[in-house]
Amino acid sequence: MPTTLPAPLLQQFSAFLSARLGLHFPPPRWADLERGLSAAAADFGLAGPESCIRRLMSAPLRREQVETLASHLTVGETYFFRDPAVFAALEHHILPPLIAAGREQGRRLRLWSAGCCSGEEAYSLAILLDRLIPDLDDWHITLLATDINPHFLARARLGAYREWSFRGTAVSLKPQYFTPAEDGTFTLKPRIRRLVSVDYLNLVDDTYPSLASNTNGMDLILCRNVLMYFAEDTVDAIVAKLRRCLTTDGWLALSPTEGSAALRSGFTAVEFSDTLVYRKTETAERPAPTTAPSWAAAPLPPRPARPAARSAPPARPAAAPPETAIAQARTCFSRGAYAQAADLLSAAAPTAAPDCALAAHACANIGRLDDALRWCALAISADKSGPELRYLQAVILAERGDAAAAIGCFRQALYLDPDFALAHFALGNLHRRLGMATQAARHFDNARRLLANCAADSPLPHAEGLTASRLLAIIDSTEQIS
Numbered sequence: 001m002p003t004t005l006p007a008p009l010l011q012q013f014s015a016f017l018s019a020r021l022g023l024h025f026p027p028p029r030w031a032d033l034e035r036g037l038s039a040a041a042a043d044f045g046l047a048g049p050e051s052c053i054r055r056l057m058s059a060p061l062r063r064e065q066v067e068t069l070a071s072h073l074t075v076g077e078t079y080f081f082r083d084p085a086v087f088a089a090l091e092h093h094i095l096p097p098l099i100a101a102g103r104e105q106g107r108r109l110r111l112w113s114a115g116c117c118s119g120e121e122a123y124s125l126a127i128l129l130d131r132l133i134p135d136l137d138d139w140h141i142t143l144l145a146t147d148i149n150p151h152f153l154a155r156a157r158l159g160a161y162r163e164w165s166f167r168g169t170a171v172s173l174k175p176q177y178f179t180p181a182e183d184g185t186f187t188l189k190p191r192i193r194r195l196v197s198v199d200y201l202n203l204v205d206d207t208y209p210s211l212a213s214n215t216n217g218m219d220l221i222l223c224r225n226v227l228m229y230f231a232e233d234t235v236d237a238i239v240a241k242l243r244r245c246l247t248t249d250g251w252l253a254l255s256p257t258e259g260s261a262a263l264r265s266g267f268t269a270v271e272f273s274d275t276l277v278y279r280k281t282e283t284a285e286r287p288a289p290t291t292a293p294s295w296a297a298a299p300l301p302p303r304p305a306r307p308a309a310r311s312a313p314p315a316r317p318a319a320a321p322p323e324t325a326i327a328q329a330r331t332c333f334s335r336g337a338y339a340q341a342a343d344l345l346s347a348a349a350p351t352a353a354p355d356c357a358l359a360a361h362a363c364a365n366i367g368r369l370d371d372a373l374r375w376c377a378l379a380i381s382a383d384k385s386g387p388e389l390r391y392l393q394a395v396i397l398a399e400r401g402d403a404a405a406a407i408g409c410f411r412q413a414l415y416l417d418p419d420f421a422l423a424h425f426a427l428g429n430l431h432r433r434l435g436m437a438t439q440a441a442r443h444f445d446n447a448r449r450l451l452a453n454c455a456a457d458s459p460l461p462h463a464e465g466l467t468a469s470r471l472l473a474i475i476d477s478t479e480q481i482s
C-alpha cells in the first residue's frame, strides 16, 4: 500500500516514535506506520493519520496516548515454548545450575520476560520451573512479565489462551497445565498463573534496573522478538540497561535474529545446540549513563561512630584507601558490576549511610539478601532519619518473602516522609500481591494524590530516575490489569 502522508512528516514522526516508544519505522515500513496511525486516529477521535501525528507531537505524550499507539503499532505474535532450541538450552543447561545456586540462597530465583506480549513466554518459563523444581511451593520465585501494550498485559494477566497459542507445543502440555473452558479457551492452572507478575514497562524508559520496578538482580532475562522493531542505538541502550538488571553471571536470551554492539562488552556468548545465549561478565567497560541510586550519590554525611562490628558483613583487608575503594565501588555499581562493588565496599567497611546503602543495594542485586539487610541496618544506624533507607530495607524484606516486616518498614519510611509516593506505591503492590485489594487501592490512591502535586517530568526523590508521570502511568496500568 503506498503512503499518502508527506515523507518529511513520516520521517519526523518515525524519529519521535523511536525516542518515545523505541519503535523503528524506516521508509519500507511507512505503510504499516500509516495504517497503525489511521487506527490510532479513530481511537483518539481524530480525522486521520496526519492530524494524529500533529496532535501527538504538539505536547509531551500522555500514558494513554503511548498505550494507544503501542496497541496499534506493536506486533503481538507469540506462543508457548516459541523457539524450542532456547527452551531446551534453558531446561537442560541454564536453569538447572541456576536452581542449584538459588537453592543455596534461600530457594530464590528471579526471572524476567521483557516484552512478554500476552504472557506465553513467561508462562513457558513457569512451566519449566514446575518441571525442574519438585519443592516449588517452598521457593521465592520472581517471574516478572512486562510489556508496553495494555491489551496484551490484560490477556497475560487473565492467563486464558486459544488453540493458536499452542502451535508447536507437545500435546501433553494442555492437560497438564490448563483447564479447558466452554468458549474454547484453555486457562492456566492457578499454581502456574500465580508464579508470574504482570506489569507495564516501556523498555525505552529509564525505569530499570530499579528496586521500584522489581527489575534488579535478575538471574535470567528473556527479551526475544522485541528488539528487532527498535533502532540500533535504542537496542544498544536497552541491552546495556538489561545487563545492569542481571546479577553476577546472569543470562540474557534474545532471539536468533537479534543482536547489539552492547553484547560485545560485558557479555560472553555461550553456544548451545542451535542457539546462543548471553552471559553477563563483569569485565571493564564504559560506565553506563545512569549511575547509582540517588541516595548513594548524595554527599557523605559526617562519619558517625562505628556501629557494633558483629552487625557488619565480613570485611576483607582493604586493597585501596577506603575513599578510593568506595568511589571505585560506585563506578562498578553504575556499570552493573554488583559483585565487585559489594566486595570493594566490604573491604572498605564504610560507615556513612549512603555508602552502606550502596552496599545493601549491590548485595540485593546479586541475591545476597542477608548481607543486604546487614548493610541496611548499618545505614539506618548511621542515619535514623532517612526514609529511603527504610524503603530499601522494606524492599529487601519483601524480596525475602517477609511481607509483615516489609510492611512495617514501608510504614516507617512513610512516618519519616509522609509524601513518599513510591513507598505508598510499593505498599499498594505488596497488599495487592497478598490479595488485600482494599488496602492496595488505598495506598495507590495516596500515591496518586501525592504525585498529582509533583512536576510531571522531574525525577522523584529516591526513585532511581522514575518521574511522577511515569509512576502514575505504572499505577494506572497496575490497577487496570489487577
Ligand SMILES: C[S@@+](CC[C@H](N)C(=O)[O-])C[C@H]1O[C@@H](n2cnc3c(N)ncnc32)[C@H](O)[C@@H]1O
Binding pocket: 021, 022, 023, 070, 074, 075, 076, 077, 078, 079, 082, 114, 115, 116, 117, 118, 121, 146, 147, 148, 149, 152, 201, 202, 203, 204, 223, 224, 225, 226, 229
Ligand atoms: C513479537 S512480541 C514478542 C513476545 C515474546 N517475547 C516472544 O518472543 O514470543 C513483541 C512484544 O514487544 C512489545 N514491545 C514493543 N515495544 C516495546 C517497548 N518499548 N517496551 C516494552 N515492550 C515493547 C510489544 O508490545 C510485543 O508484545
